[in-house]
Amino acid sequence: LFMVVLDNLVVNVALPSIHRDLGASIQSLEWTVNAYVLAYAVFLLTGAALGDRFGRKRMFTGGIALFTVSSAAAAVAPTSGMLIAARAVQGLGAAVVPPLTLTLIADAFPPQRRGVAIGVWSGISGIAVALGPLVGGAVVQAASWHWIFWINVPLAIALVPLSIARLTESHGPS
Numbered sequence: 001l002f003m004v005v006l007d008n009l010v011v012n013v014a015l016p017s018i019h020r021d022l023g024a025s026i027q028s029l030e031w032t033v034n035a036y037v038l039a040y041a042v043f044l045l046t047g048a049a050l051g052d053r054f055g056r057k058r059m060f061t062g063g064i065a066l067f068t069v070s071s072a073a074a075a076v077a078p079t080s081g082m083l084i085a086a087r088a089v090q091g092l093g094a095a096v097v098p099p100l101t102l103t104l105i106a107d108a109f110p111p112q113r114r115g116v117a118i119g120v121w122s123g124i125s126g127i128a129v130a131l132g133p134l135v136g137g138a139v140v141q142a143a144s145w146h147w148i149f150w151i152n153v154p155l156a157i158a159l160v161p162l163s164i165a166r167l168t169e170s171h172g173p174s
Contacts, residue, residue: 001097001098001101001121002124002127002128003155003156004067004098004128005125005128005129006128007067007071007094007132007148007152009129010139010148012033012136013136013137013140014139014140015029015032015033018032018080018145022077022083023080024080025080028081028083028084029080032080036090036091037091038091039089039091039092039095040094042095043091043092044095045099047059047063047095047097047099047100048099050096051099051100051103052103052173053172054171055170055171056100056103056104056107056170057104057163057167057169057170058169059096059100060096060100060101060104061164062093063093063094063095063096063100064093064097064159065160066090067097067156068093068153068157070087070089070092071149071152072149072150072153073085073086075147075150098125101121102118103170103172107170108167135148135151139151
């Protein structure tokens with residue numbers, strides 16, 4: 001969840017660098033942000049439904065994997081069009097994660113501890129919102145805009161096997 005929320009905000013700070021490096025127009029820069037947000041918003045409910053039908057653990061892991069591959073594609077995008085396409089796919093992968101993290105938390109914690117777990121979940125999301133612009137600015141300043149996407153890759157490479165090993169599969173009602 002932290003990675004998905006953070007990625008929505010780090011890009012905003014990198015837009016001037018992307019503009020200079022790729023020669024992107026203002027419209028392309030807008031679509032760099034909007035492609036992610038639109039795909040995320042449109043497929044959020046679909047991600048939850050797919051998890052209910054095909055397995056929450058399976059879809060969560062697939063969402064993280066798709067998010068990671070598209071993050072790498074965004075990092076190496078040679079044109080603004082490729083960056084926009086990678087961001088749209090990244091938003092699609094990201095849309096699967098938040099609703100499934102909630103259902104996985106509900107499945108992993110007994111009812112008496114579930115409130116605390118969801119509180120931590122909410123806190124993590126809030127921290128990502130607050131840190132997004134700071135992290136984006138620091139990464140762009142220290143390296144380049146490409147690295148705002150590369151940051152996701154090692155995190156997700158660690159997360160996918162961990163989620164496969166530690167999460168239990170669950171499905172929604174038929």
